[in-house]
Amino acid sequence: DGGITQSPKYLFRKEGQNVTLSCEQNLNHDAMYWYRQDPGQGLRLIYYSQIVNDFQKGDIAEGYSVSREKKESFPLTVTSAQKNPTAFYLCASSIEGQPYEQYFGPGTRLTVT
Amino acid sequence: GNSVTQMEGPVTLSEEAFLTINCTYTATGYPSLFWYVQYPGEGLQLLLKATKADDKGSNKGFEATYRKETTSFHLEKGSVQVSDSAVYFCALSTSGTYKYIFGTGTRLKVLA
Numbered sequence: 001d002g003g004i005t006q007s008p009k010y011l012f013r014k015e016g017q018n019v020t021l022s023c024e025q026n027l028n029h030d031a032m033y034w035y036r037q038d039p040g041q042g043l044r045l046i047y048y049s050q051i052v053n054d055f056q057k058g059d060i061a062e063g064y065s066v067s068r069e070k071k072e073s074f075p076l077t078v079t080s081a082q083k084n085p086t087a088f089y090l091c092a093s094s095i096e097g098q099p100y101e102q103y104f105g106p107g108t109r110l111t112v113t
Numbered sequence: 114g115n116s117v118t119q120m121e122g123p124v125t126l127s128e129e130a131f132l133t134i135n136c137t138y139t140a141t142g143y144p145s146l147f148w149y150v151q152y153p154g155e156g157l158q159l160l161l162k163a164t165k166a167d168d169k170g171s172n173k174g175f176e177a178t179y180r181k182e183t184t185s186f187h188l189e190k191g192s193v194q195v196s197d198s199a200v201y202f203c204a205l206s207t208s209g210t211y212k213y214i215f216g217t218g219t220r221l222k223v224l225a
Binding site (some may be wrong): 045 | 154156159193202214215
């Protein structure tokens with residue numbers, strides 16, 4: 001079945017450690033996205049990538065980094081510079097030419113203590 | 114800038130009641146409008162969409178009509194079920210951009 005996989009479902013880290021969240025898709029989509037979800041704040045865009053080896057900052061990119069070495073994969077690193085990293089992180093993808101319909105993964109809940 | 118405003122929740126209804134969740138937007142140009150649903154602990158699923166004025170999106174008994182004159186895209190369902198309990202997000206996307214603007218979400222609780 002085609003879809004988006006995010007792993008792990010739950011992730012726990014100590015403050016000061018970098019952590020990488022995985023996102024893989026087998027939908028053959030060109031564009032991929034990372035969002036952060038906090039209670040009562042909806043979704044906020046962290047980074048997005050339209051094609052391999054290219055990505056752009058979203059609205060809240062500070063303290064995060066990404067790479068897009070393969071079409072299928074768009075990992076997100078939460079660095080120690082992110083001041084409030086505990087959140088639910090969602091990855092999404094879309095077909096080129098149809099940016100207005102996004103498909104979401106199941107999410108990763110990151111807790112940093 | 115572009116924005117989406119949703120009614121605050123939670124919305125609590127009895128099974129078989131009529132549902133309306135209000136959504137209004139501000140955007141330049143002609144946005145596409147969406148409703149997404151998020152069940153507990155899961156990602157978002159596209160529920161319905163409309164890409165131009167007066168379009169009606171529908172799916173699983175839910176409907177929403179793109180009203181340009183009132184800049185609205187209200188979600189409705191004639192008879193809700195317990196299984197409809199979830200968080201509903203209104204969103205827009207403008208042509209030429211890969212960015213979505215999401216509302217803050219409205220939690221719906223349906224009681225048996």
